[in-house]
Amino acid sequence: MTCPVFPTDFRDTLDRLFLWRRDVRHFRPDPVAEATLDGLLATACLAPSVGLSEPWRFMRVDRPDRRAAVRADFARCNAEALAARTGDDSGRYAALKLAGLDQAPHHVAVFCDADPRQGRGLGRMTMPETTVWSAVMAIHTFWLAATAAGLGVGWVSILDPDRIARILDADPDWTFLAYLCVGYPQEHADTPELERQGWERRDPHRRGWIIR
Numbered sequence: 280m281t282c283p284v285f286p287t288d289f290r291d292t293l294d295r296l297f298l299w300r301r302d303v304r305h306f307r308p309d310p311v312a313e314a315t316l317d318g319l320l321a322t323a324c325l326a327p328s329v330g331l332s333e334p335w336r337f338m339r340v341d342r343p344d345r346r347a348a349v350r351a352d353f354a355r356c357n358a359e360a361l362a363a364r365t366g367d368d369s370g371r372y373a374a375l376k377l378a379g380l381d382q383a384p385h386h387v388a389v390f391c392d393a394d395p396r397q398g399r400g401l402g403r404m405t406m407p408e409t410t411v412w413s414a415v416m417a418i419h420t421f422w423l424a425a426t427a428a429g430l431g432v433g434w435v436s437i438l439d440p441d442r443i444a445r446i447l448d449a450d451p452d453w454t455f456l457a458y459l460c461v462g463y464p465q466e467h468a469d470t471p472e473l474e475r476q477g478w479e480r481r482d483p484h485r486r487g488w489i490i491r
Contacts, residue, residue: 296427298469303431306382306462315428316385316461323421328413332398335417336453340386348446349438349458350380356437375476379433383460388443389418390453411454418457431464 285293320337328334340346357377364372380386391414393407403409422432440455449455473479 296423299467300423300426301431301464301468301471303433303460303464304376304379304472305465306379306384306431306433306460307465308382308384309463310384311430311462315430319421319424319428319430319461322424323417326413326417326420328398328416329403329409330398330401332395332401332403332410332413334392334395334397334410335414336390336392336450337417337421338388338390338447338449340388340447340458345446346380346386349386349443352438352442352446353378353380353435356439360437371478375473375478377437378435379460379462380435383433383462385461387421387459387461388447388449388455389414389457389459390444390449391456392450392452393454394452411456414456418459421459425461429463431460431462433460434458435460 316339323335323337324333326335340349361369361372391411393410394403395410418434425432435458438455438458443449443458444451444453444455468475471481474481
């Protein structure tokens with residue numbers, strides 16, 4: 280089988296995709312077509328995984344009562360995070376919009392089966408965390424595919440993993456990794472919202488090799 284040749288214009292477009300992939304918190308309410316959502320999941324499952332274990336578990340959260348419970352958990356955890364901050368930092372934190380839970384038409388929870396039978400343990404003896412890393416690769420692949428389709432994704436991390444697993448009645452052997460808000464963004468941007476709001480900036484030193 281001959282490997283495809285990716286021309287320069289394709290690579291330039293891919294670079295733009297990486298640049299415009301943003302953590303979105305402001306969504307339009309329009310639902311995304313089921314076929315599009317299914318296509319994003321199919322693309323996510325092309326991600327690499329240790330030992331071909333495919334440990335990711337993508338869960339659609341559609342029930343209003345479960346969404347409300349997740350929203351309540353976010354509010355609780357966010358209030359605790361705010362209380363732990365002091366001075367000017369507290370005010371800056373309070374001004375941030377950190378989730379699109381109320382606007383996003385679709386919610387996706389991602390779990391990892393940390394010790395799946397599939398893959399027969401290959402590559403995990405000394406580094407068992409590789410199943411989690413593999414699931415995160417699938418999340419990133421999903422995110423890039425969504426961006427390419429004109430959609431936005433917001434990763435909500437201010438949640439209690441154990442409570443979320445109980446709310447969603449997840450398999451007890453699964454580890455909660457991410458809660459994703461998915462939908463059409465109100466606006467597109469090529470810089471992170473946290474940078475636009477002055478919370479933090481990218482460090483140019485992170486773009487260089489560490490030589491040993």
